[in-house]
Amino acid sequence: MPRRFTGWPVQALDVLLKLEGVPTTQVRERHRADRERLVRAPMVALLSDLADADPRYADFSVWHFAKDPFWWQHQGAVVRLARNVEIGLRFDLDGLHVKGAWHYPDPGQVRQFRSAVAEDTSGARLVEILAALPEQFEVTGDVMKRGPREYPPDHPRAELLRYRSLVATRPVWPEDAVHTADAVDQVLTVAHELDDLLSWLARHVQVPAPRRAST
Template sequence: MFTGFPVTALDFYEDLESDNSKSFWAAHKPVYDESVRAPMIALLDELEPEFGPGKVFRPHRDVRFSKDKAPYKTHQGGFVETTPGAGFYVQVDARGLFVAGGHYAHSPDRLARYRAAVDAELRGSQLVSVVAGLEAAGFDIGGEQLKTAPRGFGTDHPRIELLRHKSLTAGRLFTSPDWIDSPRTLTEVRDAWVAMRPLVDWFSDVLG
């Protein structure tokens, strides 16, 4: 049963940011296993009946093509995929708890389908309404964007801001909440994911 993330989870990542080395990891791996990984698994297990099975991301970074050779991620993420590249996300790190939802990765085919849906009056208007509702509820809208209009669309398109997105997410950061080590964390994540469900469902309907 999920009872929260111990405060030692935040401390662990604060220390890891200062010493991202294999020796630090080896010395503190029991802290990671007990205070980070195990609670994340328990959290996703609790949410599975309502949102679907979740995945706990591996802690090691892929440094093959990166100039930054730090071996470990300074956060722990969990993801529930509803359609390829889209779903619900939760993360714990030194800052606290981050929750998000939306579409994270577009293939060329899916990006074309996304833009066609935004261009269509019915689907496009639905997405405008969903995004506006999330912004009004205090969520931050993010995602990779083009600086200009995508090819084939004019800058005067009524939904040009959405068309510029290559990925589209909504998220909220809870900075060092005093409830992170309690079962309330489950409630906060669930409530945020419920609020973001219209965005995730829109992508699942369009791209699924």
């Protein structure tokens, strides 16, 4: 199947430059059509090609513009893999960044995460996965100042137990790949690098659905 994505044209960067700072409503509306055509439409094409390459990436959304200027200056998209576990993409003047994320957890998900981190087999596996990520990745998250009370402060994975979300992000290289169809393969490469982490999260942070009462 021929690919839809041919790259972001250099004119997309010109549009984003015009939207820097705090653009007025008039400025935004003046550039709305160009932004849709040059910035957002290529992201839709890129995500469609990812879904064609791997059916796991078929559940995606590409953000529209909101009132906040941030969303006019940064084109975001997500590929949902499990509840609150996703691949995120952001295209802006700094290029294209891809992240694997578990964030905005539902009630119970942080407890599930900590239980898996504390358990010897699953916890040690997460440590291995994070250590194996290429050095280009930045690992962040919502981290408590202190560890949770239910675990000893000298737990071998005490640092990981402080996390209430986990995000690994890296840019797509080379930077000029975003202007060609090669960006699809570059994003697929990053997704492959994140596969073990996202699979671990999808397996261990999902809260079982409550049972329905029998009638």
